[in-house]
Amino acid sequence: MAVGALTDSMSYVPSKRNVSLARRRVARLLADWGSPELAGDAALLAGELAANALxxxxxxxxxxxxxxxxxxxxxxxxxxxPRGELLPRQREAGDEEQHGRGLAIVAALATRWGVDPLVVGKTVWAELELC
Incomplete structure (x- = not known):
């Protein structure tokens, strides 16, 4: 991998369709950046975090x-x-619940994850350590 960081940022209108677009963008970028082995896990993490944001x-x-x-x-x-007053927390979802497993998936895949409160809103992040 080249020295220095590769970065990307994209803003989305809050819609279900854009969660899917964000997930696909992450997978494509990692393949383009020469790290296709990260694409699947990274796309899943991005999708879960984006769905929670939505x-x-x-x-x-x-x-x-x-x-x-x-x-x-x-x-x-x-x-x-944009909603900093609602900080995420991992919880255990019941068998019949349709939601509530996203952060458990993030915690299982990511090396670490966390939340950074902002003046307006919050940033939820996840990191993967490379081998």
Whole structure:
């Protein structure tokens, strides 16, 4: 991998369609950046974080942003949304619940994840350590 970081940022209108577009963009970028082995997990992480931004952080007519940063040994996926008062927390979903497993998936795949509160909104991020 080249020295220095590869970065990308894209803002999206809050819609289900754009969660899918963000997921596909992440997978394509990682393949383009020469790390196709990361594409599947990274796309899943981006999709879960973007879906949470849509469901729990979305405000009509306010965008959410997906950022990627690939450095020597770390891939960071960060999703920023406009609702900082609703911080994510991992929970255990019941068998009949349709939602509530996203952060469990993030925690299982990511090396680490967290939340950065902002003046307006928040950024939820996940990192993958590269071998």
């Amino acid at each position: 469901l729990h952080g979305g405000v009509p007519d306010r965008l959410f942003r997906v950022e990627l940063r690939l450095e020597d040994k770390t891939l960071r996926i960060a999703v920023t949304d």
